Amino acid sequence: MTTAGIETTVKPPEPHGESDGNNWRKYFSFSTDHKVIGIQYLVTSFLFYLIGGLLAEGVRVELATPDPDFVDPQLYNGLFTVHATVMIFLWIVPGTAGFANYVIPLAIGAKDMAFPRLNAVGFWLIPPGGILLLSSFFVGAPGAGWTSYPPLSVVGDKAGQLLWILSVLVLGTSSILGAINFLSTILKMRIPDMELNDMPLFCWAMLAASALILVSTPVLAGALILLCFDLMAGTPFFNPMAGGDPVVYQHMFWFYSHPAVYIMILPVFGMISEIIPVHARKPIFGYQAIAYSSLAISFLGLIVWAHHMFTSGTPGWLRMFFMIATMAIAVPTGIKVFSWVATIWGGKLRLNSAMLFAIGFVSMFLVGGLSGVMLASVPFDIHVHDTYFIVAHLHYVLFGGSVFGIYAAVYHWFPKMTGRMMNEFWGKVHFFLTFFGFNLCFLPMHWLGLQGMPRRVAQYNPEFATVNMVCTVGSFILAISTLPFLFNAIWSWIAGPKASANPWRALTLEWQTSSPPPVENFIEEPVLWSGPYEYGIDTLSDRQSVDELLTEVKGEV
Amino acid sequence: MKIPNVITAMLAGIILTLASLWFGQNHGLMPVAASEEAPLVDDLFNAMMTIAAGLFILVQGALVISIIKFRKRPGDETDAFPVDGNLSLEIVWTAIPVVIVLGLSVYSFEVYNSMGGLDPMASHDHGPHQMAMTSGAAIAAPLPGMEDTMPPATEQKIALGVGASPENQGNPADLEVNVMGLQFAWIFTYPESGVVSGELHIPAGKEVQLNIAAQDVLHAFWVPQFRLKQDAIPARTTELRFKPKVPGDYPVVCAELCGAYHGAMQTRVVVETPEDFEAWLQTQIALQKDAASQTVAMNPGELSDGEFLTPFVRDMGIDSAALEQLHPPAHHEHHNS
């Protein structure tokens, strides 16, 4: 496809990716190599994760005591608004896009993404989007929450809110460009032998997530542009004082933002489905069910948005419809969880850092899924909507889910990306600190919400003081837990032990080229030797063992 | 399956069931249930907690057992036995969640209906109404002496929210209170008597209907002990209708982000015996007669919001200086255990 034109401009491929990997300058250039772009995405989004984490610590320090005594209350609102926006639009969405960028072309045996230049544009929208958002702190940070409901969002400081809107528009555009690229790449660039049903499950998940992005993000853009008119030009789209309707904004916002939660979790579902079989040395349990449940989630995800509006201006019948649709989404989600557990069950588990985070993912995501089903129930949600119970739910799915999954993916694909192994001891320290800190911070929040603490407050009743202090201590442990990871990653990247092409003896195609791969990905056309998950065929006497299979392949590399 | 395995599996199943049943009833996570509707929600929550506990133990148990039993033995570099699916198992774990969520949907529907969520007077959206008619004062809460501009309490208005439970549908509530949310306070107006208050007083055992409005931005009226919440939306009336049951002092919390002092937007609801309520109402009427005789000549349309609100703000014990000092308002004692 379009790669032909690009290749001539790329310097001639070197036989070993290694020498090329030392050229750090390429990471600061407008590179069209999906591997460079993938790492650009990952490093950039991780930096934003650190910033988002600092903002969160600001929130938790304020909440350590019941009085609003740490920051100015308006600034406090800015802290949690920008925290959430950073975590969603600058960490999880681009972070998972980074993995998809790096891994998918390799895993389907392609030389690059379908549209390499568009891919680079997609990435280079991220830094300006992030800078726009963070610069809002200089002009009065937006304080209406990441949901930015009018009228509040249009009656406050204009400058900060405008920067927020512009930044989300830019980041949304980046996400759309990425989605177009993933869809075309997965559908059109697979090596000829690979049918849809031979694809690694990560590809299925990215198909589902990209479709969601394409359908829903334009609606968010529409809502934000109208909001921008209301804010800057005084139009009355959402202004009730002039005949507008703030509830319409909520519908438009959640038409994107419910799918957004699946945009953030589906890619992680995909990565987990890659990681678990490799380290459990067992085929994925129920390939088809996992693949199709991604599509089911993607479809159902489009018709459940108003479950965020059960106490808003919504009539009873609408609340009932969205309740039932939301409950239904638990079925395909449950299928995935059960399939992962069944894959782990009876395996020969390598409990390395990648696997620990993957199992941690299943275990924590389960909690968020269970509270999610409860939230779908309208009478119960009326009680806990907009309380700390929601904060607990969303962090179990987004931190316990997406972030644990991203860490699992880092430990899993780091050797491929950098050609070096990460340190296992510090990886485990990282895991246990994260797991403990996370639960200490977020589990008690369920109780807070049920008992009566609303979310997005800078001050609260003294009866909640002790539990909030526990949460704050948990958040400190979480903050500290990133340090072993950070130093491990940096040190290993520079001086870690060299990684072989396939340190985990995995079967997907990205492991059949050198680590890191050469610019053109595969020196020779890769050949589909087996399905992506045919582990354990050596226990069946009539087939080649995985090791034989891999040695044979290695001869070709 | 070998016999001992069957027995262990059955034992595990029984323990799992008992543990979830016990947990579903004894988690103690909810605050006191002070309205007639609250126990319905609590029973639903308990049922969901039972199911959730069962699934939690099942899945986490399988993970923990796997970690212990199926971890790689030192020196064993071989793969595990390849099982890549099992159709009947997959059908089972698709069907069970289907049954669970269908059951929960039906149960939740029933609860919501008994609470009054499907009361036709409270579950149809007629869109926002123009606010122009109230411009000038820009405040829909009637002043004492201005009630005649508000619809009479008995007129059936259609609003969104939770309405009358099926057996009361069509009958007016025993008491109507107009609730106005504004940055950062709640104002309660009793249209029948003209009483305006910063605290909500309601009689136990009587049907109460709150007509909820917002003056500036979105707010949400929430009383955790009633398990009821409804957004207050500018230019759109919403409602909550319920029967308070247990006398006591409970917090009224704003649950929708409404600005810098959102966390301070709290007051209390006092559920008292009908006699105590009547007595309170009479004192308020007497108090406000005095106040009204002093302000009767003022046209609220000519006042700034600040001037207009001063009398209420004084009543409620908050003033703008207090807000600016960033201190939380006095926290009221309330039942919570």
Ligand code: HEM
């Ligand atoms: C079994 C699947 C799930 C169900 C049934 C479910 C259901 C819900 C419901 C009903 C709400 C609205 C609660 C309220 O505000 O009153 C909610 C909130 C939320 N959920 Fe989920 N959820 C599920 C999974 C997820 C996943 C996978 C994610 C993200 C990875 C997620 C992220 C969120 C977030 C971020 C919010 C809060 C949004 C906000 O108000 O800021 N949920 N969920």
Ligand SMILES: [Cu+2]
């Ligand atoms: Cu949602």
Ligand SMILES: [Cu+2]
């Ligand atoms: Cu508020």
